[in-house]
Amino acid sequence: xxxxxxxxxxxxxxxxxxxxxxxxxxxxxxxxxxxxxxxxxxxxxxxxxxxxxxxxxxxxxxxxxxxxxxxxxxxxxxxxxxxxxxxxxxxxxxxxxxxxxxxxxxxxxxxxxxxxxxxxxxxxxxxxxxxxxxxxxxxx
Numbered sequence: 001x002x003x004x005x006x007x008x009x010x011x012x013x014x015x016x017x018x019x020x021x022x023x024x025x026x027x028x029x030x031x032x033x034x035x036x037x038x039x040x041x042x043x044x045x046x047x048x049x050x051x052x053x054x055x056x057x058x059x060x061x062x063x064x065x066x067x068x069x070x071x072x073x074x075x076x077x078x079x080x081x082x083x084x085x086x087x088x089x090x091x092x093x094x095x096x097x098x099x100x101x102x103x104x105x106x107x108x109x110x111x112x113x114x115x116x117x118x119x120x121x122x123x124x125x126x127x128x129x130x131x132x133x134x135x136x137x138x139x140x
Contacts, residue, residue, distance in 0.1 A: 003027075007034050008041035030089070031098060051082040064094045066131055073127035076101060095134060103130045 003024045010017035011034045021034050064072070069091065076087040088101040107113040107123045114120065125133070 004032075004037050005041060007032075008037040011035065011038040012041070066135065069094065069131045070127045073101070073104065073130055076104060077127070097134065100134055103133060108133070 003020060007017040007020050007024060010020065017034050021032065025032055072087055072091045072094070076084050076091065079087060092098055092100050103125065105123075106120055110120060110123075113123065
Protein backbone atom coordinates (compact mmCIF):
# COMPACT_ATOMS: atom_id res chain seq x y z
CA UNK A 1 0.00 0.00 0.00
CA UNK A 2 2.88 2.34 0.82
CA UNK A 3 4.24 1.90 -2.70
CA UNK A 4 0.83 2.81 -4.20
CA UNK A 5 0.83 6.06 -2.25
CA UNK A 6 4.39 6.77 -3.29
CA UNK A 7 3.52 6.22 -6.97
CA UNK A 8 0.49 8.50 -6.67
CA UNK A 9 2.59 11.20 -5.00
CA UNK A 10 5.18 11.01 -7.80
CA UNK A 11 2.46 11.47 -10.42
CA UNK A 12 1.02 14.39 -8.44
CA UNK A 13 4.31 16.29 -8.63
CA UNK A 14 5.14 15.28 -12.21
CA UNK A 15 7.83 12.66 -11.54
CA UNK A 16 7.75 9.51 -13.70
CA UNK A 17 7.09 6.52 -11.40
CA UNK A 18 7.73 3.88 -14.10
CA UNK A 19 10.19 1.76 -12.06
CA UNK A 20 8.07 1.81 -8.91
CA UNK A 21 4.94 1.07 -10.94
CA UNK A 22 6.63 -1.90 -12.64
CA UNK A 23 7.61 -3.33 -9.22
CA UNK A 24 4.12 -2.71 -7.84
CA UNK A 25 2.51 -4.40 -10.84
CA UNK A 26 4.86 -7.38 -10.61
CA UNK A 27 4.06 -7.85 -6.92
CA UNK A 28 0.31 -7.42 -7.29
CA UNK A 29 -0.05 -9.42 -10.49
CA UNK A 30 -2.10 -6.60 -11.98
CA UNK A 31 -1.60 -3.88 -14.54
CA UNK A 32 -2.14 -0.71 -12.52
CA UNK A 33 -1.93 2.66 -14.18
CA UNK A 34 -0.28 5.41 -12.18
CA UNK A 35 -3.25 7.69 -12.85
CA UNK A 36 -5.61 5.20 -11.19
CA UNK A 37 -3.51 5.27 -8.03
CA UNK A 38 -3.50 9.07 -8.09
CA UNK A 39 -7.29 9.07 -8.49
CA UNK A 40 -7.62 6.85 -5.41
CA UNK A 41 -5.29 9.13 -3.45
CA UNK A 42 -7.19 12.28 -4.44
CA UNK A 43 -10.58 10.66 -3.95
CA UNK A 44 -9.66 9.40 -0.52
CA UNK A 45 -10.77 5.84 -1.28
CA UNK A 46 -7.59 4.32 0.11
CA UNK A 47 -9.32 1.44 1.97
CA UNK A 48 -10.89 0.23 -1.28
CA UNK A 49 -7.54 0.56 -3.04
CA UNK A 50 -5.82 -1.45 -0.29
CA UNK A 51 -8.40 -4.23 -0.59
CA UNK A 52 -8.11 -4.33 -4.36
CA UNK A 53 -4.31 -4.28 -4.27
CA UNK A 54 -4.30 -7.18 -1.81
CA UNK A 55 -6.74 -9.28 -3.86
CA UNK A 56 -5.03 -11.59 -6.31
CA UNK A 57 -6.12 -11.61 -9.92
CA UNK A 58 -8.59 -14.33 -10.80
CA UNK A 59 -7.35 -17.36 -12.69
CA UNK A 60 -8.82 -17.32 -16.17
CA UNK A 61 -9.47 -20.28 -18.39
CA UNK A 62 -8.86 -19.42 -22.03
CA UNK A 63 -11.80 -19.41 -24.37
CA UNK A 64 -14.69 -18.15 -22.28
CA UNK A 65 -17.82 -18.30 -24.38
CA UNK A 66 -19.90 -15.26 -25.29
CA UNK A 67 -22.53 -16.37 -22.77
CA UNK A 68 -19.94 -16.71 -20.01
CA UNK A 69 -18.58 -13.24 -20.75
CA UNK A 70 -22.13 -11.83 -20.58
CA UNK A 71 -22.63 -13.60 -17.25
CA UNK A 72 -19.42 -12.15 -15.81
CA UNK A 73 -20.59 -8.61 -16.75
CA UNK A 74 -23.92 -9.32 -15.06
CA UNK A 75 -21.98 -10.28 -11.92
CA UNK A 76 -20.07 -6.98 -12.10
CA UNK A 77 -23.36 -5.08 -12.08
CA UNK A 78 -24.87 -7.22 -9.33
CA UNK A 79 -21.95 -6.99 -6.90
CA UNK A 80 -20.26 -4.34 -4.78
CA UNK A 81 -16.55 -3.58 -4.35
CA UNK A 82 -14.22 -5.37 -3.81
CA UNK A 83 -16.13 -8.31 -5.33
CA UNK A 84 -17.11 -6.28 -8.40
CA UNK A 85 -13.44 -5.42 -8.95
CA UNK A 86 -12.60 -9.11 -9.00
CA UNK A 87 -15.26 -9.71 -11.68
CA UNK A 88 -13.97 -6.74 -13.69
CA UNK A 89 -10.48 -8.22 -13.56
CA UNK A 90 -11.85 -11.60 -14.61
CA UNK A 91 -13.72 -10.07 -17.57
CA UNK A 92 -10.82 -7.92 -18.75
CA UNK A 93 -8.29 -10.73 -18.37
CA UNK A 94 -10.55 -13.18 -20.22
CA UNK A 95 -11.10 -10.63 -22.96
CA UNK A 96 -7.43 -9.66 -23.10
CA UNK A 97 -8.32 -6.00 -23.22
CA UNK A 98 -7.62 -3.64 -20.31
CA UNK A 99 -10.53 -1.40 -19.40
CA UNK A 100 -13.01 -3.41 -21.50
CA UNK A 101 -15.47 -3.34 -18.60
CA UNK A 102 -15.50 0.47 -18.77
CA UNK A 103 -18.17 0.04 -21.45
CA UNK A 104 -20.55 -0.71 -18.58
CA UNK A 105 -20.27 2.94 -17.58
CA UNK A 106 -19.62 4.98 -20.72
CA UNK A 107 -19.61 4.61 -24.51
CA UNK A 108 -16.45 3.73 -26.43
CA UNK A 109 -16.08 7.31 -27.62
CA UNK A 110 -17.64 9.36 -24.85
CA UNK A 111 -16.57 12.66 -26.40
CA UNK A 112 -18.38 11.99 -29.68
CA UNK A 113 -21.34 10.75 -27.66
CA UNK A 114 -21.53 14.01 -25.72
CA UNK A 115 -20.92 16.19 -28.81
CA UNK A 116 -23.95 14.52 -30.41
CA UNK A 117 -26.06 16.01 -27.61
CA UNK A 118 -26.54 12.80 -25.67
CA UNK A 119 -25.86 12.60 -21.95
CA UNK A 120 -23.53 9.93 -20.61
CA UNK A 121 -26.38 8.74 -18.39
CA UNK A 122 -28.18 7.68 -21.57
CA UNK A 123 -25.52 5.03 -22.18
CA UNK A 124 -27.22 1.94 -20.73
CA UNK A 125 -26.27 -1.07 -22.86
CA UNK A 126 -27.07 -4.61 -21.83
CA UNK A 127 -24.26 -6.96 -20.89
CA UNK A 128 -24.83 -8.83 -24.17
CA UNK A 129 -24.58 -5.59 -26.17
CA UNK A 130 -21.23 -4.78 -24.53
CA UNK A 131 -19.80 -8.22 -25.28
CA UNK A 132 -21.04 -8.00 -28.88
CA UNK A 133 -19.48 -4.55 -29.24
CA UNK A 134 -16.14 -5.86 -27.96
CA UNK A 135 -16.34 -8.90 -30.22
CA UNK A 136 -16.98 -6.58 -33.17
CA UNK A 137 -20.41 -8.02 -33.89
CA UNK A 138 -22.37 -4.87 -32.96
CA UNK A 139 -22.31 -1.12 -33.60
CA UNK A 140 -21.81 1.38 -30.71
